[in-house]
Amino acid sequence: MPLRFFNTLTRQVEDFAPREAGKVRLYTCGPTVYNFAHIGNFRAYVFEDLLQRHLEYRGLKVDRVMNLTDVDDKTIRGCRTCGVPLADFTAPFKKAFFEDLDTLRIKRADHFPEATAPEHIARMIEMISTLIAKGHAYRAEDGSVYFRIRSFADYGKLAHFNTEELRDGVRVRNDEYEKENVGDFALWKSYDEADGDVSWESPWGRGRPGWHIECSAMATGILGPELDIHCGGEDNIFPHHEAEIAQSECVTGKKFVRLWMHCRHLQVEGSKMAKSAGNFFTLRDLMEKGWSGREVRYALISVKYREPLNFTLEGLAAARSALQRLDEWTVRLQELSQSASAQGSAEKSDAFGQALDDDLNISAALAVVFDLIRTTNRRMDESSVTPSEALSLLNWLAGVNSVLGFDVEAESIPPALSDLLARRATARAAKEWKSSDTLRDEILAAGWVVKDTKEGQKLTPLPRVGG
């Protein structure tokens, strides 16, 4: 079965193949670094990570760009409030963002361009000049440059909006009378006192780029005029991605993106996430409550990207339990495979990959994993799984984890516990149950659960207390 993905542009699931055989040019809208990213942001990034990893699992080389928006209204407001230069304001949030990516086991993109980098500002200015020259943009009285949406017949095609019918601007600013059409968007914003010392020189005077042109410039500058896939959150469809199409295609004359994929938003405990509602979480908030990045990753990845995800504490707890089931199975296989003499054979079924081929059907893919866990657990109970088969299953799991990223976090047993364990083993051998139980409590207090199995004591790290 070929790879099939839902295309926002056509609103259909379509077969996918990159333009250049074997190589996928992927652009994903990254964060605006004015704050710590919240879990809603990360749902999108985890979805994009799943997409990239699955494409790679299918043998495709992915060249991925994720931009960092480090100049816009919010970052400017932030640095003005703090009274520091823009770059100093955004730097810690950039750093935090990369730490968060690691926490969630999100693979690094190949490029993380920053909007304020000189070469990208230069490209933005170059693109705007071209747009003006071709009649797609015009300069307003205040020096700002706007894109003329009437000049691009396809404007509105991605969002399926009839631009004539767009609701009149509730959010139209008072200076917008300078525009030919209320829908025209800024390519270059002339300097305003509120911008402080944030500005660049341009043929149209001092100012700064509009948000949309930042992405068009970085995308086409790094990946070329024709991308295979462009992703983002659903809110980016309009106007951001619509604008990107207009700008890029009017400059290059080529079809900008072949496949548009958008991730639905998440809700928290059934409501839209909002600071005012008290249900606003950054990844850091969840870590403080004792959840691991792996657990959050599971919770975010386990609902299909095209469905709204209701993020709940119950869902996190379910993620923790499901991962423990997976971990137990892994440990069982590892112990069994230790006596394997031969190499494990290749896996027999690719049901897992095929599920993901179908528009990243994660539910079906996880069902394949858990089905296999149940059937093989049953057989291990009957001792009918051979060591070499266990090895094969572990190999299969490694492939699965190259996509899902659920690898077990190796935690070494502290030396202090070895002593406790040894003493407990002695006590148990002597059937000194009271002493055994006391030692069990001590081990528990140290953060580990001791299990008595046929093979002796085994330790499992106690999950940190969840919030």
Add this chain to the structure above:
RNA sequence: GGCGGGGUAGCCAAGUGGUAAGGCACGGCUCUGCAAAAGCUGUAUUCGUCGGUUCGAUUCCGACCCUCGCCUCCA
């Protein structure tokens, strides 16, 4: 007002014109000195409501109800 997504067991959720995956929770069992942990196992006569098409619909069509989102810089 325009456009779009959903309503499947307590919760999350897949799916198909032919009789309901998977995860969590819950009950039972096994194991155990007792536990814990783990494993196994059971649990939707039914897929928002009402009509229609069909031999047969959760799946197709129509109407309705509920809910969520987008409509100029929020992933």
